[in-house]
Amino acid sequence: MSATTAVRPIAFGPSLGRSALVLGAGVAFVAVAAAAAVLSGTSDIGIGDAVAIVLHRLTGIGPVTWPASAETIVWELRLPRVAAGMAVGAGLACAGTVFQALLRNPMADPYIIGPAAGASLGAVTALLLPVATVGWLGLGLVQLFAFAGGLLTVLVVFSIARGQAGTPVVTLLLSGYAVSSLLSAGVALLIFNSGERLAAVIGWLLGSLGGASWPRIGFAVPLIVISFSLLLVRWRGLNALLLGESQAAHLGVDVEREKRILTGLAALATSAGVAISGTIGFVGLVVPHLVRLAVGPDHRLLLPASLLYGAGLLVLADLGARLAGGIPVGIVTALIGAPFLLWLLRRSVRAGR
């Protein structure tokens, strides 16, 4: 795609018109998904009431014609869940895009160098601790341990892989895999000794946005937004890295520094997301591929588009999960995303691209 502009490698992006179209459609997708998720649920609150409640809470206008429970449901249950879904979906899709470029590996997802395993070990440890839940910045002990576990793991993996001559991608991948396996063994050991807490442990590992509340997402969501905002402006470095590290260095990119910053920000977005939602698979792996098939590899467009479609997909998937009786949201993301990816792949293979 966009072969006509491949003259200057750093800016081989598609036309302005096409970018506007893709991003505009993305914004519309997120808006529609969010509106659908706020306006529908398992209880029978009328769409008119739901709209009136949101307007009333935002502006204070209008008479209150609905029961208090309807306001609680829309404002305290659905909205924080939608906000969490948007942030986590955007963060995962962004982090996935970054790792796929950084590691030059199509199978890379936000969890590839260990944050999921670290967060899982942290969360499961907290779940099994015989102490009362203590909160800090709105995060419970489980969320706090998950966040710290995810970040710490990436830090350890990166330090292990780092040598005199830089941080080779293969070493990073392998040490990430090894550390993940080690931590996962720890998680498995805890699972088999979890006794009556087993249901809580499994529930967390399957991932869900069901626990989202304003205080709980008050710390993680801003952190995710900051991380992906800082990632969005680093598209030049990512584009350069696509050409290979030595090429990127020739283009004047400080490859090691770029790697550190990108890994750090992606790990931050991922760990904060995992802390409030558990490990939700698929979004971070597939959304970047979907978007790349549609708009090409230029990160100036790829990053913001992935962010938007990741946010919309997760909100929509979570709505589906809610309406389907609370099934794990990861099942729904895969059910929606996988057939779509296969269709796009077939189309691009047939077109010989």
Place this chain on the structure above:
Amino acid sequence: MASRPSSRLLPLLVPLVLVAACAAPAAPTPTASGTDAAPSPSVAPSAAAYPVTLTDDAGRELVLESEPRRVVSLAPSNTEIVCALDACDRLVGVTDFDDFPPEVADIDDVVIEASVDVELVVAAEPDLILAAGNELTPTAVLEQLDELGLPVLVLYPETLDEVYADIQLIGAALDRAPEADDLVGDLEDRVADVVAAVGDAERPATLYEVFYSEGTTYTAGEGSFLAALLELAGATPVTGDAQGVIGAEELVTADPELILLGTASYDPSLADPETALETVRARSGWEDLSAVRDGAVVPYLDDIVTTRAGPRIVDGLEALARAIHPDRFESGP
């Protein structure tokens, strides 16, 4: 997914989740508020008049300012207690697993496929929520209900005495204290009758099968409620570990003289005694068990009342005693 080896373990764990409800309490339950071992629910002295201060099975205190009129039950056992206290008409939300008394079928479900739909709970506008312990109502859901400021009592009885205490707790909450005392007195009398009937009988080593899968048998856990009921019903229970798991070798060593197939309550193919005997005989190692050699394998169809910690638990105890000592109940209790 390839980078997350732990996720591959999940399918293997599903059976464990299924039987977790039947397992013994391994340790004090850590809950949102933190608890010590088996806190007994208590009622403040001024029980009849509101406000009333209640302490639930998780050790949490709840003050009810007025008599609850809209009650949501998150467990079938809680529903049965409410209805046994003649307050069925106050229930505005139950689980999709509720089946007793029959009229609860008409009440809206707020727990579907074992998952609590918090939106439906809020929509029911409850002034009292009766939750379950041991993660049957997940801690995350309890925290969410607390954050929303909804009044919750957690009920998790692990002995007959705790069932009685929970009946009295709900009685105090719903201004049904005299009814609760009557019900508990009646249950105590019936338990005493069972104990008297089987008291001096031989106590056969009895395996109660909760679940069986690929060589692993789930039975009454060491120190579990079910094990205690089996003892009251005049058996020596063959117990598994804290989760109720007993391996093939331990089972052969324990050599049960009587096997009660609780699984027959849900698997019609086990309801016929002949078929049931052939089914278990085919399991490796089982053909040499005393119970199988003697044909003492009994399809047990009352698992629901035996494992549901509501007022009908005593029906379960009576059914167990009849299954273990049929000769003692020829005229029927």
